[in-house]
Amino acid sequence: MTDHTLDPENTLVIDMNAGRITIEMFPQLAPMHVARIKELAREGFYDGIVFHRVIEGFMAQTGDPTGTGTGGSGKKLIAEFTDQSFERGTVGMARAQNPNSGDSQFFIMFAPAPHLNGQYTVWGQVVEGMDLVDGIKRGLPGSGVVDEPDHMNSVRVLADI
Numbered sequence: 001m002t003d004h005t006l007d008p009e010n011t012l013v014i015d016m017n018a019g020r021i022t023i024e025m026f027p028q029l030a031p032m033h034v035a036r037i038k039e040l041a042r043e044g045f046y047d048g049i050v051f052h053r054v055i056e057g058f059m060a061q062t063g064d065p066t067g068t069g070t071g072g073s074g075k076k077l078i079a080e081f082t083d084q085s086f087e088r089g090t091v092g093m094a095r096a097q098n099p100n101s102g103d104s105q106f107f108i109m110f111a112p113a114p115h116l117n118g119q120y121t122v123w124g125q126v127v128e129g130m131d132l133v134d135g136i137k138r139g140l141p142g143s144g145v146v147d148e149p150d151h152m153n154s155v156r157v158l159a160d161i
Contacts, residue, residue, distance in 0.1 A: 006022075006024055006127065006158070008157070008158040008159035009038075009157065009158075009159045010024065010025040010026075010027055010034065011023065011024055011025065011157070011158035011159075012025055012037065012038075012041060012124065012155065012156070012157060012158070013155070013156050013157075013158055013161065014046075014129075014152050014154075014155050015152070015153045015154045015155075015156075016132055016150065016151075016152060016153060017150070017153065018132050018135055019129060019132050020128070020129055020132070021108075021126060021128070021129035021130075021132050021133060022126070022127050022128035022129055022158075023091055023124040023125065023126055023127065024124060024125050024127045025037065025038070025123060025124045026084070026122065026123055026124055026125070029080065029082045029084055029122055029123065030080040030082070030093075030121050030122065030123040031080070032077055032078065032080060033077055033080055033093055033102065033121050033123040034123050034124075036073075036075065036077055036104075037106070037123065037124075038157050040073055040104055040155075041155045041156055041157050042156075042157060042160065044154075045065070045073060045104065045155075046062075046063065046104075046152055046154075046155035047152065047153065047154045047155060048151055048152070048153070049062055049063060049064065049065060049067070049151060049152055049155075050062065050067045050146070050149040050150065050151045050152075051136050051137070051146060051149050051150050051151070051152075052064055052067050052068065052069050052145070052146060052149055053069055053107075053139055053143075053144040053145060053146065054136055054137060054138050054139045054144055054146050054149070055138070055139060055144040056110070056138050056141075057110055057111055058109070058110060058111065058113065058144075059107040059108060059109050059110055059113070060107060060108050060110070060133060060136045061094055061105060061106070061107040061144075062105065062106065062107070062152060063094065063103075063104045063105035063106050064104070064105050065104075067149070069105075069145075072103030072104045072105060073103055073104040074103070075103060075104075076100060076101055076102065076103055077093070077100070077102040077103065077121075078100045079095070079099040079100050079102065079120075079121055080121045080123075081099070081118050081119070081120075081121060082118075082121075082122060083117070083118065084117075084122040085112070085114065085117050086109055086112060086113040086114065086116040086117055086120070086122065087109065087112045087125075088109055088110065088111055088112060088130070089108065089109060089125055089126035089127075089130050089133070090108070090109045090122055090124075090125055090126075091106055091107070091108050091109075091122070091123055091124035091125060091126065092106065092107055092109070092116065092120040092121060092122050092123070093105070093106050093120060093121040093123060094106055094107055094120075095120065095121075099119075102121060106123070108126060108133050110133070110134065136150050137149055137150045
């Protein structure tokens, strides 16, 4: 847990079958990304979406309504790269090869990944429920594609609950 009080307007809660994951969002680092994540959460966009790509020792990725890794909300975001490092529990925005291709997909780190630093937008950090992240069903070695993946029941901004 962080050593300060969480701002309900910048706290994302993901309810899973096993419990709740709480993410502190960083509007000071990635204001456009945080605004878009909150907008999508408030629309119910993320409800029921699966963790479609989960790589042991690396990360769990979600946010694609098609569950294939190729879908999104249809609104691309300009990258907001910072010097914030990718550590265990860091939440980053997934993207294609183009740095300005982030949309609705995001990933949660299982472990530090310094090779991602400055290459992907960091927009949050898991502050509660990392044990639940650790319990997300892993994908196939190599691809990370998950057979019968875990899903997010609901994703909400804490201020709205």
